[in-house]
Amino acid sequence: MNTKIRTTAFIMAGGKGERFWPRSRVACPKQFLDILGCGKTMLQLTVERILPLTSMEGIYIATNERYRQLVEQQLPLLPPQNILCEPVGRNTAPCIGLGAEYILKGGEDAVMMVLASDHLIRQVETYRKVMREAVEIAAEEENIVTIGISPNYPETGYGYIRRDMEAPYRSAYRVEEFVEKPNRRTAEAYLRSGEYLWNSGMFVMKASTVQKAMQDYLPEVAEGLGRIGAAIGTDREREVLREAFSAMPSVSIDYGILEKAKNIYALAGAFGWDDVGSWLAMERYKSVDDDNNILVGNVVSADTRNCIVEAKDRLIALVGLDGVVVVDTEDATLIGGKEHIEEVKKLLKLLREKEEGERYL
Amino acid sequence: MNTKIRTTAFIMAGGKGERFWPRSRVACPKQFLDILGCGKTMLQLTVERILPLTSMEGIYIATNERYRQLVEQQLPLLPPQNILCEPVGRNTAPCIGLGAEYILKGGEDAVMMVLASDHLIRQVETYRKVMREAVEIAAEEENIVTIGISPNYPETGYGYIRRDMEAPYRSAYRVEEFVEKPNRRTAEAYLRSGEYLWNSGMFVMKASTVQKAMQDYLPEVAEGLGRIGAAIGTDREREVLREAFSAMPSVSIDYGILEKAKNIYALAGAFGWDDVGSWLAMERYKSVDDDNNILVGNVVSADTRNCIVEAKDRLIALVGLDGVVVVDTEDATLIGGKEHIEEVKKLLKLLREKEEGERYL
Numbered sequence: 001m002n003t004k005i006r007t008t009a010f011i012m013a014g015g016k017g018e019r020f021w022p023r024s025r026v027a028c029p030k031q032f033l034d035i036l037g038c039g040k041t042m043l044q045l046t047v048e049r050i051l052p053l054t055s056m057e058g059i060y061i062a063t064n065e066r067y068r069q070l071v072e073q074q075l076p077l078l079p080p081q082n083i084l085c086e087p088v089g090r091n092t093a094p095c096i097g098l099g100a101e102y103i104l105k106g107g108e109d110a111v112m113m114v115l116a117s118d119h120l121i122r123q124v125e126t127y128r129k130v131m132r133e134a135v136e137i138a139a140e141e142e143n144i145v146t147i148g149i150s151p152n153y154p155e156t157g158y159g160y161i162r163r164d165m166e167a168p169y170r171s172a173y174r175v176e177e178f179v180e181k182p183n184r185r186t187a188e189a190y191l192r193s194g195e196y197l198w199n200s201g202m203f204v205m206k207a208s209t210v211q212k213a214m215q216d217y218l219p220e221v222a223e224g225l226g227r228i229g230a231a232i233g234t235d236r237e238r239e240v241l242r243e244a245f246s247a248m249p250s251v252s253i254d255y256g257i258l259e260k261a262k263n264i265y266a267l268a269g270a271f272g273w274d275d276v277g278s279w280l281a282m283e284r285y286k287s288v289d290d291d292n293n294i295l296v297g298n299v300v301s302a303d304t305r306n307c308i309v310e311a312k313d314r315l316i317a318l319v320g321l322d323g324v325v326v327v328d329t330e331d332a333t334l335i336g337g338k339e340h341i342e343e344v345k346k347l348l349k350l351l352r353e354k355e356e357g358e359r360y361l
Numbered sequence: 362m363n364t365k366i367r368t369t370a371f372i373m374a375g376g377k378g379e380r381f382w383p384r385s386r387v388a389c390p391k392q393f394l395d396i397l398g399c400g401k402t403m404l405q406l407t408v409e410r411i412l413p414l415t416s417m418e419g420i421y422i423a424t425n426e427r428y429r430q431l432v433e434q435q436l437p438l439l440p441p442q443n444i445l446c447e448p449v450g451r452n453t454a455p456c457i458g459l460g461a462e463y464i465l466k467g468g469e470d471a472v473m474m475v476l477a478s479d480h481l482i483r484q485v486e487t488y489r490k491v492m493r494e495a496v497e498i499a500a501e502e503e504n505i506v507t508i509g510i511s512p513n514y515p516e517t518g519y520g521y522i523r524r525d526m527e528a529p530y531r532s533a534y535r536v537e538e539f540v541e542k543p544n545r546r547t548a549e550a551y552l553r554s555g556e557y558l559w560n561s562g563m564f565v566m567k568a569s570t571v572q573k574a575m576q577d578y579l580p581e582v583a584e585g586l587g588r589i590g591a592a593i594g595t596d597r598e599r600e601v602l603r604e605a606f607s608a609m610p611s612v613s614i615d616y617g618i619l620e621k622a623k624n625i626y627a628l629a630g631a632f633g634w635d636d637v638g639s640w641l642a643m644e645r646y647k648s649v650d651d652d653n654n655i656l657v658g659n660v661v662s663a664d665t666r667n668c669i670v671e672a673k674d675r676l677i678a679l680v681g682l683d684g685v686v687v688v689d690t691e692d693a694t695l696i697g698g699k700e701h702i703e704e705v706k707k708l709l710k711l712l713r714e715k716e717e718g719e720r721y722l
Contacts, residue, residue, distance in 0.1 A: 022678065300715065302707035315693035315721050317383065317708045320701020324685070332676035333694055340681020346663035347678045354661065360676050 005139045005206065006110040008058040009050045010099045013043055013071065013117035014086060019278045021344050022332040023310065026361045031117040032070045035276065036285050037296065041074055042118045042276070049124050050113060053131055058110070060084060060103065061117075062095050087242040093214070093256040094221050094248045100210035101229040109208045111135050114253075116201055120285075122272025130269045133171055134204040137265055142212060144205040145172060146258065148197025148266040149273045154187035157277065159199040159254070161266050172265035178254055197268055199254070200275070213257045221256070224248045278342045279325050282308050297328070306338070332360050366500045366567065367471035369419040370411045371460045374404055374432065374478035375447060380639045382705050383693040384671065387722050392478040393431045396637065397646050398657065402435055403479045403637070410485050411474060414492055419471070421445060421464065422478075423456050448603040454575075454617040455582050455609045461571035462590040470569045472496050475614075477562055481646075483633025491630045494532055495565040498626055503573060505566040506533060507619065509558025509627040510634045515548035518638065520560040520615070522627050533626035539615055558629055560615070561636070574618045582617070585609045639703045640686050643669050658689070667699070693721050 017030025024030040031043045040048070047059060056077045063071055065085045072080065084102055086095055096114055103110050113131060121127045134145040148161045159180055163173035178199060182190060190196035205213075214222035224244035231240035258264060274281060286294045293304060297311030301318040309316055309326040316328055325341045327334040334344065351357035378391025385391040392404045401409070408420060417438045424432055426446045433441065445463055447456055457475055464471050474492060482488045495506040509522045520541055524534035539560060543551060551557035566574075575583035585605035592601035619625060635642060647655045654665060658672030662679040670677055670687040677689055686702045688695040695705065712718035 022676075300708050300711045300718070302704060302711065303701055315383075317693060317695045317705075317712075317721075318697065319695070319704050319708055320698035321685070321696060322698070324682070324696070326696060328694065332678060333689065334678045334680070335682060335685070335687060335696055336679065337681035337683070340664055343663060343680050344678075347661050347680055350661045350663065351678075357661070360678075 006058065006108060007054045007135050008060060008103055008110045008112050008207075009047075009054050009115055010060045010062065010096065010103075010112045011043070011046055011050075011115045011117050012092065012095060013061050013063045013067065014089060014095070015116075015118060017118065018345055018348055019342055020327075021348060022329045022334050022360065023327055027066075028070065029067075030276075032067065032074060036120075036282075042120070043071070044074055045120065046115060046117050047075060047078075049121060049127065050115065050131070053113070053128060053135065057082070060099055062086065062099055064089070087245050089250070090245060090248045091250045092253040093218055093251045094225070094245060096210055096253055097214045097218075097221055097225045098228065098245065100207040100214075101225050102232065103207040104211065105229060105232045109206050111138050111204060111206050112210065113204050114202060116275070118276060119200070119202075120272075120274045120276050120281075122274070124271070126271040127269065127273075130267055130271060131204070134267050137170060137172055137267070138204040138206060138209070142206070142209045142263050144209060144213070144258065144261055144264045145203060146175060146264065146266050147200050147202040147204070147269050149200050150268045150270045151191050151196065151198050154184060154191045155198065156181055156184055156187050158275075160187075160190055160196045161199050163195050163197065163266050165195055169265060172267045175258075175264040175266050178259050197266055198273075200269070200273055201254075203253075203258070213261050217260045218249075218251065218256045221248050221251070278344075279308055279310065279327060280338065280341060282310070308338070367419065367469060368415045368496050369421060369464055369471045369473050369568075370408075370415050370476055371421045371423065371457065371464075371473045372404070372407055372411075372476045372478050373453065373456060374422050374424045374428065375450060375456070376477075376479060378479065379706055379709055380703055381688075382709060383690045383695050383721065384688055388427075389431065390428075391637075393428065393435060397481075397643075403481070404432070405435055406481065407476060407478050408436060408439075410482060410488065411476065411492070414474070414489060414496065418443070421460055423447065423460055425450070448606050450611070451606060451609050452611045453614040454579055454612045455586070455606060457571055457614050458575045458579075458582055458586045459589065459606065461568040461575075462586050463593065464568040465572065466590060466593045470567050472499050472565060472567050473571065474565050475563060477636070479637060480561070480563075481633075481635045481637050483635070485632070487632040488630065488634075491628055491632060492565070495628050498531060498533055498628070499565040499567060499570070503567070503570045503624050505570060505574070505619065505622055505625045506564060507536060507625065507627050508561050508563040508565070508630050510561050511629045511631045512552050512557065512559050515545060515552045516559065517542055517545055517548050519636075521548075521551055521557045522560050523556050524558065524627050526556055530626060533628045536619075536625040536627050539620050558627055559634075561630070561634055562615075564614075564619070574622050578621045579610075579612065579617045582609050582612070639705075640669055640671065640688060641699065641702060643671070669699070 013031050017024035020030045034041050060082045061071050062084045071083050137143050138145045162176045164176045167174045227244045231237045282294050291305045294308045299309050299311050299316045304318045304321045306323045311328045323338040325336050374392050378385035381391045395402050421443045422432050423445045432444050498504050499506045523537045525537045528535045588605045592598045643655050652666045655669045660670050660672050660677045665679045665682045667684045672689045684699040686697050
């Protein structure tokens with residue numbers, strides 16, 4: 001077992017965070033915001049959580065040029081060369097492949113813990129324990145370790161991972177298949193079976209494993225990555241990166257590699273993972289008042305139940321409401337039914353079409 | 362018949378307009394706002410509507426000192442001495458009595474058309490016709506003419522006037538009694554009977570009739586008014602007004618005089634009267650979109666029905682809402698269920714108790 005291999009965290013922070021609009025904007029999306037009001041942004045929490053398994057030199061942030069300054073401000077101790085800016089968005093496979101190229105160009109192979117920058121984890125110590133084991137398994141051969149979440153209710157909003165319960169390896173099991181978001185009935189069956197985990201989008205593998213998998217399953221991406229890798233450190237780096245990356249297909253790591261690759265293991269994590277998918281997540285983090293409301297900021301209310309209000313200095317006054325979410329910002333206020341609040345993207349589409357609407361994105 | 366008597370309009374414009382908060386504020390209540398977005402304030406519309414029956418010299422505005430400047434700005438042609446400022450609010454009886462004193466002090470009796478400053482009337486010509494007849498009847502003896510509204514549905518939010526259908530006088534009937542807001546069942550019976558009219562709060566009588574009625578039914582008020590009347594035009598006017606008016610009981614003209622006086626007639630008006638009681642009135646004035654929404658100002662919406670939104674420049678974005686009223690202002694946003702929007706006073710009470718809450722009133 002190769003225990004000497006370097007461990008890195010590859011944190012993807014290029015997302016738009018649209019479901020947290022209007023607090024989250026194109027100019028400063030969710031991962032750069034202190035959504036919970038805990039004093040740290042989601043990116044800072046992510047780094048703080050994983051730091052004991054690596055070092056600031058081992059942390060890489062994938063984002064785009066627009067957010068470089070935000071990353072520098074929020075992570076002042078991060079080596080600037082560890083901020084990798086994608087010239088355009090091409091989904092997760094090219095992004096992670098790019099990370100592998102830069103890490104390998106450093107001279108040695110390394111395990112990459114691929115992480116989202118906008119998730120939360122309640123039991124940090126348990127999380128670190130699971131990640132340590134994932135790193136150990138990933139360090140061996142060409143293993144890919146996905147971190148699955150033990151489901152505790154039949155969630156229909158996540159993809160699932162089905163394990164082969166006959167083939168354990170340490171605490172992990174071989175992955176049989178990745179399945180799409182199920183309907184309620186199917187999700188209930190998954191929950192009962194005990195074979196399924198939620199796909200958290202976190203996984204761990206060596207940079208060399210990524211590179212090899214790209215060659216095996218996404219040769220078009222691998223070709224571009226090879227040209228970029230060759231240009232790193234030369235004065236053609238930026239130019240080649242822009243040209244070659246832009247030419248890649250847009251493909252997710254799940255679809256492009258994980259669903260096809262061998263040697264995929266799943267480790268089950270039960271550490272209070274939360275993808276903080278919408279404002280409804282506040283119900284899991286903030287305490288409710290006697291009327292089951294979460295009222296943050298300058299709010300008055302009467303005869304109001306089951307509401308979530310994220311106000312700031314402006315006054316939000318509620319009367320006779322039930323099940324409504326309000327998110328107030330200086331120039332825009334979102335008001336939505338709880339059941340529909342994840343459909344905020346419909347509003348963003350309308351704003352893109354509306355004259356002068358772009359200013360609110 | 363005394364057809365030579367002067368005709369005046371006595372417009373009460375001291376209300377707080379709380380049900381239109383947060384657009385209506387203590388510093389600038391409903392009657393001074395262009396609530397409908399028609400380019401004129403409700404006070405201006407009221408004056409414009411009645412002007413053909415009198416003249417600017419015949420229009421008196423009762424308000425309080427705080428709003429003198431607003432009245433002057435909105436009615437630049439009004440003689441400044443026709444703005445009567447109550448030192449404190451003492452309900453309608455002392456207010457109208459004060460008007461009568463000032464009018465009589467001018468040297469001659471006059472018919473007073475007592476009007477609210479924040480109601481709307483759709484059929485203005487019909488309204489003027491009814492008011493002309495009311496003036497003629499009121500000019501005779503000590504007649505008091507209330508303008509009742511022919512009900513077209515069983516409204517439970519208004520008081521009613523019961524007429525003696527056996528005793529017509531010109532187009533008017535003698536008033537049998539004033540009744541409080543009925544419940545639904547009773548309102549339906551009133552509607553069926555044909556004897557009942559809505560009490561619009563408009564009535565017409567001579568200033569001398571007011572003075573006499575005060576003496577007969579509200580001697581305590583009459584005494585104070587007498588002292589004020591004697592001081593008008595002297596250098597003790599302000600001082601006596603403040604002292605005597607403040608000492609009066611708070612009593613409505615309905616309760617204090619109309620329910621007791623003789624010679625009360627009701628004229629039925631069917632001229633599209635509307636007391637514009639809350640934001641729900643917008644449904645009667647603004648056209649709805651395909652989803653039965655009224656969206657004014659900078660609004661985007663998706664999957665939203667039966668909503669009323671009064672926005673300005675800030676963006677109000679709605680998703681998945683049904684039956685919600687939103688009123689946006691620079692420093693405060695009201696969001697309420699349609700059924701409960703008239704309970705906005707509960708919020709104002711909370712604001713009065715809240716630290717720094719007064720600033721929003």
